[in-house]
Amino acid sequence: MKLRKETANPDASAGALHGRWYRDACGTAFALEVIGERWSLLVVRELMLGALRFSDIRAGLPSISAKVLTERLAGLERAGVLRRRRLDPPVAVQVYELTEWGYLAEPLIQELGRWAARSPLHDPTLPLSPVAFMLSLRTMLDDHASLDCDIGFVIAGQTFRARLAGGDMPVTREPVDGAGAVFRAPDAALLAARFYGDVPPRALPGLVIEGDVDLAQRFVGLFALPPKAG
Amino acid sequence: MKLRKETANPDASAGALHGRWYRDACGTAFALEVIGERWSLLVVRELMLGALRFSDIRAGLPSISAKVLTERLAGLERAGVLRRRRLDPPVAVQVYELTEWGYLAEPLIQELGRWAARSPLHDPTLPLSPVAFMLSLRTMLDDHASLDCDIGFVIAGQTFRARLAGGDMPVTREPVDGAGAVFRAPDAALLAARFYGDVPPRALPGLVIEGDVDLAQRFVGLFALPPKAG
DNA sequence: CAGAATCCCATTCGATACTG
C-alpha cells in the first residue's frame, strides 16, 4: 500500500531510466533498466555498424511496430545510449547513432550471442538481418586467426567490408570495390548457412562468390560456433 | 491478419520459449527470448553462486512478487537454464539450481555489469544483494592480480569464501573458518562502499575486518571500477 | 514456508489511420 506511488514514477513514461523496476544497485540490474526492455538491445544491435534512419532500423527488425520503435529510441536517447542527429542540409535527413557508451555495448551483444549458440535448443532457421550476420562474424571469429584479408559483402543490397588483420576484424559499411573476395547473397540466412552450417557451397543457390575464391574458402574456415553445453 | 494465430502460440503461456517475440535467428535475439523477460536474469544472478530455495531468491530480490518469481522459475526451467531439485529426505526441501548452460551465463552478467559501470549516469546507492556483491568482485578483479589469498565474507548472515590464486578467484558459499582475513558487514552496500568508493575504512561503521588486516587492505586494492565513457 | 489460483488494474502492444 505504501509503496504504490513510488512505482508509478511520474516522469518514467515509456522510458528506460533507472530505478523503475528493480531497485537494485547491482550494475547488471542498472544495465537491464537501460537495455532490458523488449526490443531495446536489438535496436542497439542494428545501430552497431553505424548510424541509421528510422526505416532502416525497421528493415532490420521486421516485426517491431513504429510505435514501439519510437518509444525505444526515445528511451535509449534519454539513457545516453544513442543520439539523434540531423544530417547536413544537402541530405537533411535524421539518423540515430550510438554514443560512445552505446558502442561499448558490443561485447555484451556478443556475449549474448555466444551464450545462445551454446544452448542445447537453438535452431536458427528464422530471418536474419544483414547487420546481425556481420556482427556474428566478429563474434565467432577464431581467436587465433592469422590470415590477413579484406572481404566484401553484399547482402540484400547492403554492402559491408570486413578487414581482418592481426586477429582483429573491424566491419564497416562501404562499397566492395577492391576487396580480395566478395560474397553476394539475397539474404543473410544464406550466408549463415555457408559460414556456420555443414552445407557444401554449391548447395546454396543465390550465394555468389567473386574474386579470389580460394581466399574466400579459407576465410569461411575461420568461423565456427562454440560447442553446445550439456 | 494471416499471422495473428502464429503469435498466439498455445504452449507459450507465461514462458521464455523462443520464437514468441522477435522472429529473429540472431543468437542475441534468441538469448533475449530466454533471459530477456523482466527479472529473469536477476534470478539467474542470485543462483550463480549455488542452488537456493524459493524464499532465499526472494530475499536477494526484495521487490519481486511471488507470482512473478514462480513464473520466471517455470520459464527458465523450460528453457533449460535451471532445474528444480528435491534435496535428499533428511532435509526434504526443494531448491533451484542452474544447469551447466545456466552457469555459462556468468560472463554475460559480468559484461552487463561492466557496461553499466561505464555509464556516465550510474549512481549506486540502492540495496545490493550479497550475491550481487560477490559476483561484482569477480567482475572487477584486476586482470593482473598476482596476490594469492583466501578471504572470508559474512554479509547479512551469509558466508562466502573467495580464493584468489593465479589470477582466478572462485567464490563459494562456505564457512569462513581459517580464511586469511574476514570481512563482516550487515549489508552488501557497506562493502561496496569500501571496495569501490573512496571511503576511508574507519568511516564505515558496521564493517569489521578480522584476521590479517594488512592482507585485507591489499585485497581491497585489487578491485576497481572501469573508467566512465564520455 | 512454497507455491498455485484468482481477481483486477495498469501497462504495453499492434493495427490502423493520420500528418508534415
Added chain:
DNA sequence: CAGTATCGAATGGGATTCTG
C-alpha cells in the same frame, strides 16, 4: 518517409487467498 494519435486486445504484475 518519419513519425504521431488513437483504440482495443493481450499481457503483466500486485494483492490476496488457499493448500500441502
